[in-house]
Amino acid sequence: MIDKTSGVPAYRQVATDIRAKIESGEYAPGAPIPSERTLVDQYGVSRPTIRDAIALLRQEGALIAEHGRGVFVRPRATVQRLSRSRLSRDARTANRGAFLGDASAGGFTPSTTVKIRFEPADERTADLLGLDAGEEVTVRDRVMRADGLAVMLAVSRLPRSITRGTAIEEVNTGPGGAYARLEENGHTLTHFEEIVSARMPTPEEASILQLSSGVPVVRVTRVAYAGRAVEVNDMTLASDRYELIYHIPAD
Amino acid sequence: MIDKTSGVPAYRQVATDIRAKIESGEYAPGAPIPSERTLVDQYGVSRPTIRDAIALLRQEGALIAEHGRGVFVRPRATVQRLSRSRLSRDARTANRGAFLGDASAGGFTPSTTVKIRFEPADERTADLLGLDAGEEVTVRDRVMRADGLAVMLAVSRLPRSITRGTAIEEVNTGPGGAYARLEENGHTLTHFEEIVSARMPTPEEASILQLSSGVPVVRVTRVAYAGRAVEVNDMTLASDRYELIYHIPAD
DNA sequence: CGAGCGAACTGGTATTGACCAGTCGTTCAC
DNA sequence: GTGAACGACTGGTCAATACCAGTTCGCTCG
Incomplete structure (x- = not known):
């Protein structure tokens, strides 16, 4: 799954792959992704590398981590759409x-x-x-x-x-x-x-x-x-x- | 400098300290902060911990890292203030x-x-x-x-x-x-x-x-x-x- | 049968160690 | 004198490992 000769850092390859799975719907909004230790086995890289990938996706706002529970795909934002057009x-x-x-x-x-x-x-x-x-x-x-x-x-x-x-x-x-x-x-x-x-x-x-x-x-x-x-x-x-x-x- | 008994993670204590030094002006906008390895000695923690602290401040937009050169305090934004008020x-x-x-x-x-x-x-x-x-x-x-x-x-x-x-x-x-x-x-x-x-x-x-x-x-x-x-x-x-x-x- | 405890999961923090990859100043050869 | 090469910095990546902390659920004991 990870190409170590491509020059692209492993954690970015992992992040790109997870991002694709979110966009394809394989990881659904609100649902958990596999645990860090499971991903370590899946991608054949170390846990810090997996955590770097997850950190990147969290920074992008694509994932939310909850201590003790898991890492979840961010659900669609609550569109409150508070109209602020009126100061009339x-x-x-x-x-x-x-x-x-x-x-x-x-x-x-x-x-x-x-x-x-x-x-x-x-x-x-x-x-x-x-x-x-x-x-x-x-x-x-x-x-x-x-x-x-x-x-x-x-x-x-x-x-x-x-x-x-x-x-x-x-x-x-x-x-x-x-x-x-x-x-x-x-x-x-x-x-x-x-x-x-x-x-x-x-x-x-x-x-x-x-x-x-x-x-x-x-x-x-x-x-x-x-x-x-x-x-x-x-x-x-x-x-x-x-x-x-x-x-x-x-x- | 770091209180290991406080319950506050070390990397957050380091980040808070660096943030304070930025706000006080000790680390000036555009100027480099000490190198990661120097900070390791200063705070008495490992390099990944220092990097976690820097990652946090980068995410907040307070610091900018440049490979091979150093980590810099983000200079004041270029206020281009492109007025978009007119669709007349x-x-x-x-x-x-x-x-x-x-x-x-x-x-x-x-x-x-x-x-x-x-x-x-x-x-x-x-x-x-x-x-x-x-x-x-x-x-x-x-x-x-x-x-x-x-x-x-x-x-x-x-x-x-x-x-x-x-x-x-x-x-x-x-x-x-x-x-x-x-x-x-x-x-x-x-x-x-x-x-x-x-x-x-x-x-x-x-x-x-x-x-x-x-x-x-x-x-x-x-x-x-x-x-x-x-x-x-x-x-x-x-x-x-x-x-x-x-x-x-x-x- | 129910309450509570603990095991087994989850992510969070931190260490040590290694090597790669840019940048820049200095030094040495031409 | 000048330019290329080297060395000594810088941050970037990755591994293996350990332990802490929150969550969940099943089993046991009352």
Whole structure:
């Protein structure tokens, strides 16, 4: 099965073979593959070599290992497809915020934990919000959960000068969320800008979001404008549980 | 340095220590960390253990290994920030297509390779384009490069019934790109929908995009509508070289 | 009959040792 | 002086082996 003269490392040959068996359906999604020691016999290589192959496939997200149970083909992702296309005023007034709007569309039970703090603006925040570095900002640090499972981390920063005395500085921002409170105080929202990227999670993020290894996070930075920039929201999403949907007019 | 009684695996303790030294600046971005064999002496563990620690940090994207040279702290990503906010008719008429529009905004030299083929629609394509499975579609398979470096793979599928006889079936679609040709033929574009996710690359994608390990890809599926769905474009982007920017009106 | 213990599996961690394969500086021959 | 070759580094691969830790299930004992 393994060609030692090909120049291709043995562990890669094993990984390629297992990958092919996953794609062909011989190893079905959710089903276990043979144990490491069985694969050692099958391929005639040592256990570290088999483990290198499995590590590669785990990094690709194709396999999931469970201590004491076995190694499994990653099941198809739960397509939660939380539509994030709507930051419309209608949606805001109907719900309590953007995430709760996603929730009612996605058919899951949402919950959030919020921590409020105040801090001086760092350079990036000051730049995005048009403040001087060091000006005080209100920070809303949130963990969003869907049916109990954390799916998103979000850190909002707003100039304290426009949140003072409003429910935005409270854990519960009230009906319509922080954006509704902004509009009530004369900051009529004009548009949003979202910058999307992806990277591997830090160990802390992986722990909070309970990410299996090989699953990246999507990073979204949303800047809300009401004439001026009024909010920077840095969101970190589990890429295997969240899809972003954008609606773009043609002209 | 390593506490063998703590219950925390040695390779994780080493990884945590190296990560701290990166964050503190003791190991600077772009600079090499000590060689594996030096770290073996420093931490008093075996080489495979050191390699496990380095593998973990490579997977997190914190380190880059270069055979024969050393292991380096990943330098800050080149923020190319190719704005992809514009699918407007104005931008189309001014350039040759969406990617070339990004290019003129980003200040780099673009190049593409295109392969055209025709095939029956698979189930997903048929579903998205509102076709019967098996109907013929035109497939435009492209590799986009910025200053010679591949940054995006894109596979567009359009019903052959609306591309027949147009430059969309040619390698060079002419001024304004495929979207301009569609509009010339009576398919006035109304809106686009983009579904964004992320995952780890397949080995083939990693090879074409020259991704270092630990760098995920962003997946964007764009559906273009002209009354009906007229195009499905599956794009794969190198997340360390591309940021997506979306502009969202407030109401 | 049921609860619990233990054997036999699973993957996880770690060691020692060996050799291959790139990179780069130095040295030696021309 | 210059260029080729060598040596001393670097990381990459692989083996054989040992023991730890979580899971599962069957057998035994109450």
